[in-house]
Amino acid sequence: MKILHTSDWHVGKVLKGQSRAEEHKQVLAGVIEIAHAERPDLVIVAGDLYDTAAPSPEATRLVTRALTALRRTGADVVAIGGNHDNGHALDALRPWAEAAGITLRGGVRENPAEHVIDGVTADGERWQLAALPFLSQRYAVRAVEMYDLTAAEATQTYADHLGRVLAKLTEGFTEPDRVHLVTAHLTVVGATTGGGERDAHTVLGYAVPASVFPGTAHYVALGHLHRSQRVIGPCPVRYSGSPLAVDFGEQENVCSVTLVEVGAHSAARIREVPVAAAVPLRTVRGTLAQLTEATPPEGWLRVFVREQPRAGLREEVQELFPRALEIRIDPELLPTPGSGTRVAQRAGRSPRELFADYLGSRGHDDDGVRDLFDELLEEVER
Incomplete structure (x- = not known):
């Protein structure tokens, strides 16, 4: 079977006040064009469809149209929620998605079976996909508890919890004549960040070792890190990266989607297909x-x-x-912090003197700026 793996669309992104809406239209049109050309059996969108938990109507319209267009290529389409998405809002779209033939999983549900998706390609290849949306620390604990895997102890780490959840979702990865797949939105230890992820969700406390993925998986499709890359693990593990550079920290990234050809008895063959429509x-x-x-x-x-x-x-x-x-x-x-600059004494000094000290500490010797400060101070003191 053939899989098109993409993630981290971040539709609705505004860069330094500049809307990226037109770029997103072109980029997603490029992804759809690749799907038409490659004819994948399955499209996986591994989270962060939106850039914000409260997307605009325009952003929602663009994402739903893109998912619909991908489905119309004949592929099964599975999309999960990322840390930028509102999982509950995505789940509210599930009736629409199901009517369109799209599988949407915004957040973790109480029934683990809802996160295990079965399918068959047009050629009769059977596949099973464990789909895990982004889990914050507290929801990871809750997921462990509601799946009744073990007592969730406060000292257990985020990686412990995610390992248990993934073990539950993939416990059926034993059938020899089926392709076993995983998609998740998370940070794997040792992977390279791409510049556009929220720091709170890429620090080590939110990172998991690749060993949480089962060796019986034929391919793991990850989202969250914006640089396309392979991760060393017990099975093929890969980030597709974002199809456009989200911020200037990502300007060197190769924006692409990942194509995977894999069978129940054949190793995954992986290649990147560039998406070059963004500015x-x-x-x-x-x-x-x-x-x-x-x-x-x-x-x-x-x-x-x-x-x-x-x-x-x-x-x-x-x-x-x-x-x-x-x-x-x-x-x-x-000047770097602590580089020997004198800390100004505040007591008994005027705002003008303190501001002059600040300008000096920053190497900013400009009478025009001092004059502007004086005008502002006079306005405030009236």
Whole structure:
């Protein structure tokens, strides 16, 4: 059977005030085009369909249309909730999804059988998929309790809980003539983050070892980390990555979907198919003189200016690079915390003196900024 694995769409993403809606339309159209060309038996969307738990009507419309279009290629479609999604809201769409022939699992249900999906390809290949949406720490404990696997003790780790849940969902992975699959939205120890994940959900407390996946699985389709990558484990484990760069930390990522060909008695053959419809993200560095001579690259820009801060600098750079979404002083020029700068004494000193000390500590010697502060202070004190 053939599987198209994608994840982390983040529909509704706004980057530094810039909507990505048109890019998402083009990117998802590209994913659908790949599905038409490759004719997969199964499409797995491994979480983070949306960028926010309260998506706009436009974002909801785009996601539901994309899932419908993928289903119309003839593939079975399974999508799970990620940490950016509202699991309850996704589950509220299940009646629509079922009517459209789409399997949607937003959150973990009390009946573990709801997370084990069976299917048969047009050629008669039988498959079973264990689908685990994102679980926070407290819901991981609750899932263990309601599945009655063992007493959930406060000292047990997040990885312990997820290991137990996955063991329950995959306990039927013993039949020899069936393809066994897992999809989950989580962080695996040793994987490389891609720059766009919420730190709270990628720290070590939320990471699990690849050993939580059974060696009897033919393929594990993961979401959450935005860089496409293989993870070493007891079976083929892979992140598809995001089909577009979500922020400037991901500008070097290869945006793609993953195609997998696998059988009950044949090893998974995996390849990446690039998705290049999104506007590229670029970082530009230089002095103002260097930036003046530079040709603006295509895409949305982040500009690091190698100048000391001063009033009006941002406006000058913005005029040179109209597509710059972020303009900052190059971090290499800023003093590091604890680098020997004197901590100003506050007692008995005026706001003007304290502000002047602050400007000095940041290497920002600009009379124009001081004058603006004085005007603001006068307004406040009236």
